[in-house]
Amino acid sequence: MPNLEExxxxxxxxxxxxxxxxxxxxxIHWLNAQREILTTSVESSGSNAAAAAPADPGLVATKSAKMAKVARSGKSKTRAA
Incomplete structure (x- = not known):
């Protein structure tokens, strides 16, 4: 962001x-605004970095295998209230 303070x-x-x-x-308004702007800036730069970085095929395969194993076991991280 060219002019963060502005x-x-x-x-x-x-x-x-x-x-x-x-x-x-x-x-209070300044600090809330600062938090919002910086959070938005960090989130957008993080998503840009993730989109620009090539995926590691080994990591993707490992994560997919773990997710499939959890799906087969019927376990889920979310629970009904």
Missing amino acids: AIRERAYHLWIADGQPEGQAD
């Missing part, structure tokens, strides 16, 4: 507006 400032302003323009909470 992006954070703009997002903090929008958060402040959405929060009803309260006084004395600039630091």
